[in-house]
Amino acid sequence: MKLSVGVVGGGQLARMMIPAAIELGIDLKVLGETEGSSARQAVTVVGDYRDAATVLAFAEGVDALTFDHEHVPQPVLRELVAHGVAVRPGPHALLYAQDKLLMREKLAALGLPVPDWARARSTDDLDAFLRDHDGRAVLKTPRGGYDGKGVRIVTSGAEGADWLEDGELLVEEVVDFRRELAQLVARRPSGEMVAWPVVETVQRGGVCAEVVAPAPRSAGRLADIACDIAWRVAEGLDVTGVLAVELFETVDGRVLVNELAMRPHNSGHWTIDGSTTSQFEQHLRAVLDLPLGATGSRDPWSVMVNILGGPQRGTLADRYAAALAAQPVAKIHNYGKDPRPGRKVGHVTVGGDELDDVAYRARAAAAFFE
C-alpha cells in the first residue's frame, strides 16, 4: 500500500501538510491555482479548481482528496464522488462550511447554541431584525467571506442594499462577547474523534492575530462545553478531517458557535510545535481513515502569533539573523509568500511554562518581521 492524498488549493495550509506527509511517508500532491504558490514543493498540477475535468484528472489514483480551502463548487465535488473519489470532508458536510445560511439552519436544527440570526431577502427583513436587536446587527454574505471579508456591521436596512442585490444574506445579533475561542477536533470516516484543548483567538481587523493554547481559565466547564459543541457539529454534519469551530464566549457566560472551517485552521497552527500530533498530520490521518494521534500538549502554554504583511522591503529571511538570535526558542514558520499588507505570510510559535513569558517571546519574535 502506498498512501496518497490530493489537496485542492496551494496555500499555506497545503504547504504545512507537506512536512507531516514526508515524515509519515504519505505521497502528497497539490492542485495549485497559480505557479509559485505557497505549497509549490508539492504542486503537481496548476489549474482551476472550479473545473471538474481538471480536478478529476488531478484526483486520479489518490486514496483521499481534501482541501486547502472550501471554495470548490458543489457540482465539482459531487462529480468527484460520482467517479469514486474519496472526497473528505464530503460535499454533504462541506456545504455547511460553504454557506453560512445553511450552516446556521443546520446548527439550529441540531440544537446547538448560535447567535440570534435570520435570513434577509430585503432591506425590510433587515430593518425588522434591527428593531428586535437594539438597532445594530452583523450582516454576512453567505458565501465567499473569510478573514473579515463579507462581514459588515449595519444599523439600517439601507446599509445592506448593495449586498442584497447579489442575493439573500445572513443577519445576526452583535454578540456581546468577552472573548473568542476556537475548538479544534478531528474525525475520521470510521467515526473516531479526538479534540485538542480549546484555545483563545485574538482577532485584529477581522483577521486572526494571536492564539493562546489552552484558552486561559478554560479548564473544566468551558473546555467541556466547547468540546461537546465541536463533537456534536462534527457528528451532526458528518465532518471528516480537521474541523475548527470558532466560538464566542459571551459576557453572560454562554458559548455560541460563530463560524466553521472543515480543514486545518489558523487557530490550530500552534499544534505543529505544541501538540504531540499537529493538526496537519491529524488531518492527513483522518482523511485516510487511519487511527488518530494523541492530542496532548507539549507545554503548559503555547502562543502563536501571525506574521501579517511581512517586511515592507525584502523577505522574511532578511530578518532571521536578528529574530533567531533574540528568541532561540521561537519556532518560525515562513509560508514562502511575497509580503503584502495584511497578508498572512508566516507565524511564530513559542511554548513554555509561564504564559506571560511565552506570549512576550512569541510577540517579540514576530515583531522582527513587521
Next chain:
Amino acid sequence: MKLSVGVVGGGQLARMMIPAAIELGIDLKVLGETEGSSARQAVTVVGDYRDAATVLAFAEGVDALTFDHEHVPQPVLRELVAHGVAVRPGPHALLYAQDKLLMREKLAALGLPVPDWARARSTDDLDAFLRDHDGRAVLKTPRGGYDGKGVRIVTSGAEGADWLEDGELLVEEVVDFRRELAQLVARRPSGEMVAWPVVETVQRGGVCAEVVAPAPRSAGRLADIACDIAWRVAEGLDVTGVLAVELFETVDGRVLVNELAMRPHNSGHWTIDGSTTSQFEQHLRAVLDLPLGATGSRDPWSVMVNILGGPQRGTLADRYAAALAAQPVAKIHNYGKDPRPGRKVGHVTVGGDELDDVAYRARAAAAFFE
C-alpha cells in the same frame, strides 16, 4: 534574501531536512544518486557526487552546500571551494570524518581521549599491536566503513591480510565498555555552538537500534565530559553544521571517542519530536550561519527505535492502521525506501515522563513494522 541550501546525497538525512526547510522557508535542493531516492521530493539533479562538474553545476547559486553522507572526494570538495561555494563542513574538517586514521591522529594531537590505536601497514604491525593488547584488537578500514561495515575483530595479524592488500589500516584496542553514548552538537561558521543532551545508543550487529535521550544516569559529570569532548572536537576540527561524536563509556569510567559524523546522525533523530530544535533544522541554520536554536528537551525522556528491514511483504504503510491504533503517542517516520533486510527504513520516537513506559511504547510501535 532567499535562503538556499544544496545537499549532496538523497538518503533519509536529506529527506528529514525537507520538513525543517519548508517550515523555515529555506529553498532546499538535493543531488540524488538515483531516481526515487529517499529525499526525492527535493531532488533537483540525479548524478554522481564524485564528478566535480556535476556537483559544481548543482551547487550553482546555493548559499551553502552540505551533505547527507561524507563520501564526496576531497578533490571535488576543494574544487567547489575554489569556485567560491560555501562548503559546510569544509573539506579541511570533513577529512577527519572521511579517514579514521587521520581522525585518530588529530584527536590524539588535540589531547582528546581515544582508545589505544596504531597505524597498521603489515601483518607484523598487527601482531605487534595484538601482543600489547591481550591478543585481541579491532581492525578498521580507514575509509568507507559505516553501520558495522569495514570493522572486524582480529586475534592474529594473518586475519587482517586481505584488507591490508588495499592499504594501511587502523587497529584499536577492544574497549571494555559499559555502554555507548553519543554527543550531538551544532556549530556555525561564526563560532556559536550548542549541544543537545548526551544520549545512550544501543547497537545491534554494528547498527544503531535504539537511542535513549538523555542517557540514563548521565546528569552532571558524564554530561559535562561528553559535552566538553564534542565542543573540543567541533572547535579543534573547525566543524560547521551538526557534529555527532560517538563515545564509549568504559567499565572503569572513562569516556573515549569512537567515531565522528559531520552531519545529522541517527543518534539525533529523536530531536525531531523531542527537542525544541531538531538536528535537521539546526543543521540548516548552522550551515547558513544563522543563529542556532534552543536545544531543550520537550519531554523528560525520549526513546527512538529504528525500523530495520521493514515488513517482509508490502510497505510500512500497510502496518499503520495497527501501529497507530496501538500507540497514539508514537511518532512514526517513514523514509520512503523499499524494505530490505537490515536496511534503515524508518524510525519511531516516543516521549514522556517515565523511561520504562516510553521505551515500551517506542519498541511496541516499531515492532509492528518487522
